[in-house]
Amino acid sequence: MPTFRPAILALEDGSIFRGRAFGADATIAGECVFNTSMTGYQEILTDPSYFGQIVTMTAVQIGNYGINPEDAEAGAPKCSGFVVRELSPIVSNWRSQISLDDYLRQYGIPGISEIDTRALTKKLRVDGAMKCCLSTLPLTDAEAVERARAWRDMSGSDYVKDVTCSAPFIWSPTDPANFNTPYLPVGTSLNVPHTPAKKFRVAAFDYGAKHSIFRKLVQHGFDVQVFPAMATAAQVREQKPDALFLSNGPGDPAALPYVHQTVTELLPEYPTFGICLGHQMITHALGGSTYKLKFGHRGGNQPVKNIETGRVSITAQNHGFATDPKSIESRGAKVTEINLNDNTVEGLRHNTLPVFSVQYHPEAAPGPNDADPLFVDFYKMVEARKAGKI
Numbered sequence: 001m002p003t004f005r006p007a008i009l010a011l012e013d014g015s016i017f018r019g020r021a022f023g024a025d026a027t028i029a030g031e032c033v034f035n036t037s038m039t040g041y042q043e044i045l046t047d048p049s050y051f052g053q054i055v056t057m058t059a060v061q062i063g064n065y066g067i068n069p070e071d072a073e074a075g076a077p078k079c080s081g082f083v084v085r086e087l088s089p090i091v092s093n094w095r096s097q098i099s100l101d102d103y104l105r106q107y108g109i110p111g112i113s114e115i116d117t118r119a120l121t122k123k124l125r126v127d128g129a130m131k132c133c134l135s136t137l138p139l140t141d142a143e144a145v146e147r148a149r150a151w152r153d154m155s156g157s158d159y160v161k162d163v164t165c166s167a168p169f170i171w172s173p174t175d176p177a178n179f180n181t182p183y184l185p186v187g188t189s190l191n192v193p194h195t196p197a198k199k200f201r202v203a204a205f206d207y208g209a210k211h212s213i214f215r216k217l218v219q220h221g222f223d224v225q226v227f228p229a230m231a232t233a234a235q236v237r238e239q240k241p242d243a244l245f246l247s248n249g250p251g252d253p254a255a256l257p258y259v260h261q262t263v264t265e266l267l268p269e270y271p272t273f274g275i276c277l278g279h280q281m282i283t284h285a286l287g288g289s290t291y292k293l294k295f296g297h298r299g300g301n302q303p304v305k306n307i308e309t310g311r312v313s314i315t316a317q318n319h320g321f322a323t324d325p326k327s328i329e330s331r332g333a334k335v336t337e338i339n340l341n342d343n344t345v346e347g348l349r350h351n352t353l354p355v356f357s358v359q360y361h362p363e364a365a366p367g368p369n370d371a372d373p374l375f376v377d378f379y380k381m382v383e384a385r386k387a388g389k390i
């Protein structure tokens with residue numbers, strides 16, 4: 001066990017948690033949120049949607065299988081800080097190349113362990129997500145609370161500009177660095193559908209996309225051209241894509257007027273699928289609105305019901321905002337899916353355009369593959385459009 005270094009987590013309401021430091025020597029402020037996944041800490045750390053947030057894991061021991069190159073959702077961890085009950089003293093997995101502690105240190109991200117994460121989570125659930133300060137440097141309680149309160153709230157801030165790609169690029173399914181998995185034939189235990197023979201070209205907006213979304217699109221018959229969030233509708237049209245995809249991403253969905261504008265222009269022209277922030281961008285592009293949830297949905301066990309089919313999926317989620325259902329129903333779209341924990345909107349479809357989206361993450365696999373068919377639906381929608389049927 002490495003030597004004890006103290007750390008502090010202070011919430012804006014004055015709550016103080018003192019524990020043991022891991023990761024980098026640093027003081028940071030951000031939004032304190034919790035994630036209920038039992039596994040997947042590496043995917044969580046590298047999901048760009050966590051930019052600006054300090055993530056608390058409710059699972060009691062984290063770090064036991066280390067860090068490997070295949071599971072990263074982006075080139076580097078993106079959250080601001082990490083909070084765990086116990087950091088595993090042992091790393092044991094054949095794929096592991098580095099410990100969680102060393103990984104966070106390498107990227108300048110501080111962590112705190114050995115605090116009562118259950119008490120912290122209960123507080124966030126009752127009082128809502130809060131601004132907080134995490135420090136692995138000597139800081140008094142008052143200084144830490146002051147740093148938490150001084151942090152600029154994420155509401156109203158554009159975080160997408162910090163995580164989007166800088167220029168368009170083609171997602172390469174043959175580059176080993178992209179870890180594209182070979183397609184599984186029909187009838188395998190994962191029960192994923194067959195590889196379509198014909199490929200379609202999708203223009204994918206990167207608002208902070210997880211790599212596994214691009215892998216899924218490739219797996220389901222798409223050549224993926226990625227565009228930065230600031231790309232214009234004209235730049236997309238120039239490439240003559242068959243379809244449009246809108247990715248997940250961090251921060252307040254209402255704070256991205258330039259994205260709303262671009263999506264408003266493109267929606268009538270292309271079959272479109274949106275995930276998470278992409279779903280919220282469709283909401284805004286249609287003239288609808290989003291609002292902040294009290295503490296959000298983050299975890300791998302969120303039950304979602306499709307209200308048209310009655311089917312329930314166990315989904316992976318990571319969002320703090322949601323679509324106001326009334327705001328889209330009066331603008332030509334309908335709610336297709338709801339979260340069974342709180343009845344909030346989890347999916348929508350346009351009444352006349354080939355446009356649909358989900359608030360959850362169908363590329364992640366907690367169910368384990370409950371939501372995979374959405375990529376097939378997208379492919380079929382593009383196929384029908386190309387055949388002139390819709």
Ligand SMILES: NC(=O)CC[C@H](N)C(=O)O
Pocket residue numbers: 049247248249250251252253275276277278318319320321322
């Ligand atoms: N994963 C996401 O795309 C999150 C979307 C948005 N930032 C939210 O918190 O609601």
